[in-house]
Amino acid sequence: MSGTSTGIPDFSIIGAGIMGLCLARELHAAGAHVAVYERAPASPEQLPALTAAAGTAAWAAAGMLGPSGFPPHIPLHSFALSAAAYYPDFAAGLERETGIHCDYRRIGTLASRHGMGGAHAAACAEASGISDEDEPHLAHAHDYVLIAGDHAVDNRKLVQALWQYVRKNKIAMLTGCEVGELRRTPDHAIRIQTANGCFTARQAIIAAGAWSGQFAGIHVPVVPRKGQLLCVQAPADLIRHVILGPEVYLVPRSDGRIMIGASLEDAGFDARLNPEIAAQLLKAAVAMVPAIKDFPAESWCGFRPYSETGLPQLGPTNIPGVWAATGLFRDGILLAPIAARELAAVLTGRESEILSSLRA
Numbered sequence: 001m002s003g004t005s006t007g008i009p010d011f012s013i014i015g016a017g018i019m020g021l022c023l024a025r026e027l028h029a030a031g032a033h034v035a036v037y038e039r040a041p042a043s044p045e046q047l048p049a050l051t052a053a054a055g056t057a058a059w060a061a062a063g064m065l066g067p068s069g070f071p072p073h074i075p076l077h078s079f080a081l082s083a084a085a086y087y088p089d090f091a092a093g094l095e096r097e098t099g100i101h102c103d104y105r106r107i108g109t110l111a112s113r114h115g116m117g118g119a120h121a122a123a124c125a126e127a128s129g130i131s132d133e134d135e136p137h138l139a140h141a142h143d144y145v146l147i148a149g150d151h152a153v154d155n156r157k158l159v160q161a162l163w164q165y166v167r168k169n170k171i172a173m174l175t176g177c178e179v180g181e182l183r184r185t186p187d188h189a190i191r192i193q194t195a196n197g198c199f200t201a202r203q204a205i206i207a208a209g210a211w212s213g214q215f216a217g218i219h220v221p222v223v224p225r226k227g228q229l230l231c232v233q234a235p236a237d238l239i240r241h242v243i244l245g246p247e248v249y250l251v252p253r254s255d256g257r258i259m260i261g262a263s264l265e266d267a268g269f270d271a272r273l274n275p276e277i278a279a280q281l282l283k284a285a286v287a288m289v290p291a292i293k294d295f296p297a298e299s300w301c302g303f304r305p306y307s308e309t310g311l312p313q314l315g316p317t318n319i320p321g322v323w324a325a326t327g328l329f330r331d332g333i334l335l336a337p338i339a340a341r342e343l344a345a346v347l348t349g350r351e352s353e354i355l356s357s358l359r360a
């Protein structure tokens, strides 16, 4: 590693979503010279409007950290458990480094025995019954089980903290800079063609979320899956747990906001909001917690990076020196910190048993 902030970066990261920012932090901490390219023309102060408009999934997400929803027989099961085990350290470290509190809370999940919640409850051996007092505003509480191992975080605060880390550590961040093309040069560097000119790096990592499959000649089998979500501003503590109902989930924030999600649509990059979907989300949420109907709601959408192989894309591509860090689909807020830690280990010449086991 050069470890300097001048000269050609060791690693240029395409995309400042949660994956790209976590990776920048890990590589910087390992002593590498890192640059990040983000097409949103954002400074941290402008982030809310600009990244939301861009459909960035890290901004749109609900913030559930639900490893127990991964059934034991799938390869991602132990990856998700390791991701959840790493979260307390990750969140505390980032908070220490930046002073930004990410509302990481070990609040547990209440999963309905029916529909969407039922699949989650069935995947978890540790579930136990609850009483009405555990969640006073929840209708039919006896239909739910408590999964204590699931947590939640405010993903927007997390993104803001990661940007703050980048800024504080003077990591090169080029915003308003859409990367169009990546090419390997005869001297084995990577040429990065952007709307703002041409740059060079020793290696490049595509962390462009649902847009990662769009670079000509580079095979990253990732496509978008749209998610529309509803947010209700309720009083703090109206609900105390993440609640997985028969049709929708509810994720509370400390400030009272409740995320109600989410649609899963094969709609390309169509960012239009559908009022019918918003109405369905609200109806299903009110059936679970009737008090929700009394509070103002807003809706937004984002594009999840869906991997056509069913596994995250965390490794080399067909172009030597160009890597992929994407495909985290519905669980990127949970998985990105550990994916970044492990990929940074590989990029800086170490082994990652966790990533090897994912490929095995």
Ligand SMILES: Cc1cc2nc3c(=O)[nH]c(=O)nc-3n(C[C@H](O)[C@H](O)[C@H](O)COP(=O)(O)OP(=O)(O)OC[C@H]3O[C@@H](n4cnc5c(N)ncnc54)[C@H](O)[C@@H]3O)c2cc1C
Pocket (backbone or CB within 6 Å): 014, 015, 016, 017, 018, 019, 020, 037, 038, 039, 040, 051, 054, 055, 056, 057, 058, 059, 060, 061, 062, 063, 064, 065, 177, 178, 179, 180, 207, 208, 209, 210, 211, 212, 226, 227, 228, 229, 261, 262, 301, 302, 303, 304, 305, 325, 326, 327, 328, 329, 330, 331, 332, 333, 334, 335, 336
């Ligand atoms: C509605 C919804 C709810 C979700 N809920 C949860 C949840 O509760 N828990 C959970 O764990 N996960 C959840 N997810 C999934 C999670 O948000 C994603 O898996 C995660 O954000 C993916 O992170 P990423 O960094 O790969 O992509 P993104 O966050 O989308 O970031 C990609 C970035 O790359 C930039 N970019 C794209 N193309 C270029 C280019 N050519 N040049 C430069 N920059 C570029 C984009 O502007 C963007 O900033 C949810 C997703 C959605 C949509």
